[in-house]
Amino acid sequence: MDISTLKEAGLTEGEIKVYLALLELGSSTTGPIVEKSRIARSIIYQILEKLMQKGLVSVITKEKTKYFQAAEPNKILDYIDEREERLQENKEMIEKLLPELELKQKMAVKSATNMYFGYKGIRTAHEHLYLKLKKGESYDYMGVPAFQPEEQHLYWKRDHVRRIKAKIKTRILFNIDADQNTLKNRNSYWGVDARYMPEGIRTPACFAIFKDTTIIILQSPHALAVEIINQDIADSFQAYFEEFWKRSEPFKPNP
Incomplete structure (x- = not known):
């Protein structure tokens, strides 16, 4: 049966x-x-x-x-x-x-915090955006410092080539004392809108924001990156960025 x-x-x-x-x-x-x-x-x-x-x-x-x-x-x-x-x-x-x-x-709340040391650590944290962002999406940086070692400038130039291949855009707010040639170089790449932070605002650390991730980067005296994976924190930093972006102006090099 x-x-x-x-x-x-x-x-x-x-x-x-x-x-x-x-x-x-x-x-x-x-x-x-x-x-x-x-x-x-x-x-x-x-x-x-x-x-x-x-x-x-x-x-x-x-x-x-x-x-x-x-x-x-x-x-x-x-x-x-x-x-x-x-x-x-x-x-x-x-x-x-x-x-x-x-x-x-x-x-x-889904959260995680990771720390990376040295310029290679900063690059590792930064490159996590390629794991989370898709074609047509973007990430933002604010408070990018004036001084960076030459090897780091060379890395960013190579990274922009990679970013272009991935069809990912970016907005960057540099500290007011950053060299104009740096902004000119960054704006020469597809998908970049690089500007100065609003007048009177300068930060020792810079911040990268994408998806649920915020990266706090300190270049000196000891290079390190703190990666925070938390949607509420990312949303908060994104709100700060948008406010600064509204107060910024498109980059125009001095004659």
Whole structure:
């Protein structure tokens, strides 16, 4: 007999074996049930209890001995109907809970902080943007310092070539004391809008912002980068950047 349909109805293999055994035995004590179903004696009462809860087995006591009997097979349909009703009730309860569950998911803060040392460390942190940004997206830098070692300038030039191949754009706000030739060079690349920070604003550290990531970069006295992965923090720094960007002006080199 194919018992897969009974399994799909919600009965376990053990329950099916016991129920089928009782159909053949009629009213019976546990001994013949164990022998017929080949279910271990240690769990036979547990299975019979579950079948009684499902309305598929009844029990009577005669002379202090329990006799179990299978309910009519059509009772399986009643059990399925009751199970479907409970599932529908559970579905409706879950539907009511969904807004609360979704809110909890949104409130879960996914955060990580990483530190990188030296100029190679700064480059490692910076290059994480290529793992997160897609073609047509962009990243922002603000507070870029005037001084950077020549090797770092050479790195940025190579990186702009890579950025162009990836079709990623960037906006850069340099500190006011940055050399004009540096801004001229950066603006010569596709997808770059490099400007000076608004008058009177200068930061020892610079900040890169993309997606859920903020990188705080300090060039001297010891080069290091602190990478913060947190959407709320990234959104906060992005808001600062947008405010400074509004107050900045397109770069125009002095004659």
